[in-house]
Amino acid sequence: MADILTLVFKTFMSRTDIKNDVEVTSPTPTCSSLLIGDQRISRSVLLLAAVTAASEMGVRVVFFTQTQIQRLPAALQKCIPSLRPESLKRIKFCYPRTVEELLQQVASLHESANLYPTPPSLIIVDRMERFLAGPGGSNQDGFHPGEQSCAAHLSALLCDTAAFLTNLLKEHASGSVPCRLIASFQSDVDTAQTSGEESVTDPILDVFDRYFQVRCTLDQDRSYEAAAAGLQEVWHIYLSGTGNIEASSSTAHEEGPGVAQEWRLLIFPDGLMEFKLV
Template sequence: MTDILTLVFKTFMSQTDLRKDLKVTPPSPSTCSALVVGDQSISRSVLLLAAVTAASEMGMKVLFFTQTQIQSLPASLQKCVPSLSPECLKKIKFSYPRTVEELLQQVASLHESTNTSPTPPSLIIVDRLEGFLCGPGGGSHGGVHPGEQSCAAHLSALLCDSAAFLTHLLKQRSSSLAPCRLIVSFQSEEDTGQTSHEASATDPILDVLDRYFQVRCTLDRDRSYEAAAAGLQEAWHIYLSGTGITEASSAKDLKDGSGGPQEWQLFIFPDGLMEFRLV
């Protein structure tokens, strides 16, 4: 969900940008799903930042699906949020399905368990969708067959349906935490060797995912001389695109004649500190 991602970017924005009192276009109220595309290590950091920010800043209950056990928060995240309270972390539930079948079963069970749960989740996160779609050692889409595309569509439809169901439930309970947001990360095969915003358009699974997710957040590493000369460990461009961004920008255009920002930069310093800047 773009309001969560935008909140993350603003919360960890550079002091220079904070002093400018920059205005960020709010997302369309109907925009509830976002697809984070790019390198799996940096996308996981963004997902964890989103989970922590949603829990600590907005009091949301978060459900985080991933195949890889998370024993502790990454060093970069601990640098950004050094005083995170245990109570906030308790709002984040990590679930570790091993296969796409287990993930489908756990997502489908949300329709049952929430009937007795006092606080349904307001944010669902799925880390590394390609790992579920491609099985053990996933992440390579060479020779993608129609079955994988069909599975991607089935899983995406179920995730979106579950988020819509939870949104209805939250509204029934007059919760201020509605709607239920959905953020999923995906790394295409081409992302490992080419710039993601150019190569990802050729991925057949990504073409399927784009039909279901209203916003794409593309992570593209900056390997320029300027980034290296600035003494950064890593630098990334973040591009926001999709129907959700278009709707939000169009609404803002009607009000003040200007479009909303769609590009950010992420700087990771040698000490692990992460900083976002508006482009």
């Protein structure tokens, strides 16, 4: 189960809809999650995951992105008003410009000099489609040459690095949490489908699905009910994939706590973000 994401959702759950039947299970050591959808929302979720891991779990985080982060977005500051500066020091932001630089920086995590005093327990990659794109980060002229093999190479290196760091974490302390991996990707196919074009499969997503055990899909709710509720935006969040535990509602009631499969993200006019279990 994608327990980091579930921890984020539970931490920022709607205070009017708190439930106690959501089980956050321990992942396999190689558990990895891929956020699919709107780049703005997925980045906010990635930042929430980084801050939650650093502050709630007290672990080190490495965050790879092409866009400089000077400060947390105002919306996130509203969600975490009491965040302590020492928690942010556990997050290391890295800014590779190309996929080659990203590969090099991920590979460098294997070097012991970069792991002091303890290895990171969470690796985050923001907007992988920009790294796979050509110069300038735009894929209007097509992805990076050999994009499918490049996506496979990057995914394999990320998963291998997470597994390597997991072993180091076990050596540093018994019972230590494994190193998780979360990345985001916005597919051009998603954009095409929303504009009414025929549904097609994204070959890059097919590659990612071989390596990322959990897919977290963001889908905006544009219904009248969402607008009438006085919310700025409403997003559906669907968890699926081989790393996600299947649990029906009947099983949840008969055998114990259920595992969340779907959430909603509520964004208020003042920027406050809350998650609601569906």
